[in-house]
């Protein structure tokens with residue numbers, strides 16, 4: 001990738017930034033658009049927030065909806081995926097004995113959310129161990145469907161997983177959940193701007209995603225999707241002017257002229273919508289820079305780096321390449337003091353990359369974005385080689 005592209009980001013030049021996955025990184029023109037909105041807001045707050053906000057939100061909602069393959073009426077702006085998923089988890093009416101079916105690859109903040117809900121309602125979480133390495137769709141689908149029982153009320157899955165960077169093939173299990181009247185709740189924190197999405201066709205009941213990761217909008221721009229038929233089940237986390245005691249049937253009008261779903265979730269007291277308003281600029285940045293081509297290059301670089309590391313460790317990957325997130329790969333490494341390796345990678349080599357233990361596997365999670373380059377991958381492999389004492393290439397096993 002060109003150095004020119006790297007210069008369009010605000011990242012420190014002395015850091016090899018290989019962790020786009022955690023919080024994303026915002027390109028300069030997008031960040032400038034965000035700041036222009038903030039300045040405009042501050043120049044006349046009442047005009048901006050009091051009179052124009054509903055209208056201002058319309059264009060970002062439409063452009064995002066087009067990216068997501070969803071009707072604009074089915075997405076509401078939230079600050080992050082966690083808050084979107086909390087709206088769902090804390091709205092669904094669960095009873096003692098009800099089951100929430102999920103996997104052993106979920107993000108810890110959401111595991112806590114469901115644990116909290118279980119404590120409040122008496123429901124229980126049932127965790128399916130996804131067979132690894134993930135090499136076929138049937139591996140995944142069969143394991144999830146085998147976990148469904150008459151008591152399953154919710155299916156909660158990441159679309160792209162955080163610790164293992166796997167792309168779960170969710171379409172079939174979402175359809176099966178619908179057949180069994182199980183609510184499907186999908187954590188798409190990593191998917192917008194990373195994989196193609198067609199949310200209306202997917203048919204999941206609820207889907208939350210972050211735009212500030214792979215769509216590269218500023219932090220605080222995420223969405224909650226809900227199918228029209230289930231929007232009425234949701235209550236906002238914060239009750240404010242958007243709330244009405246009226247019907248939430250499809251077609252009903254909310255307090256600010258959108259649907260009650262959108263108005264209740266988006267209006268929650270005074271807050272800065274500028275990150276969301278920068279959405280069209282983020283999409284323009286991607287188009288102007290041929291992001292489809294850039295992303296394909298990143299995928300090739302991520303997979304090539306994982307293969308090179310595998311050549312040094314002899315450790316098999318967690319999945320076949322098609323089930324790895326395109327721009328993120330969880331690379332198994334030999335047993336080590338992960339906190340120490342993580343710290344030394346930064347202190348000695350200025351490499352920003354998560355290194356951790358997940359179950360019995362030691363993982364270095366590599367993200368590759370348009371600002372990264374092949375020489376950075378060489379630096380990473382050399383650093384890991386030294387830190388993990390990896391000598392000559394080993395033969396692959398198990």
Ligand SMILES: Cc1ncc(COP(=O)(O)O)c(C=O)c1O
Nearest residue numbers: 080081082107158161162187189
């Ligand atoms: C799978 C997954 N879900 C949820 C989240 C939470 O995202 P946020 O902190 O933006 O709510 C993350 C963050 O990395 C994630 O990886």
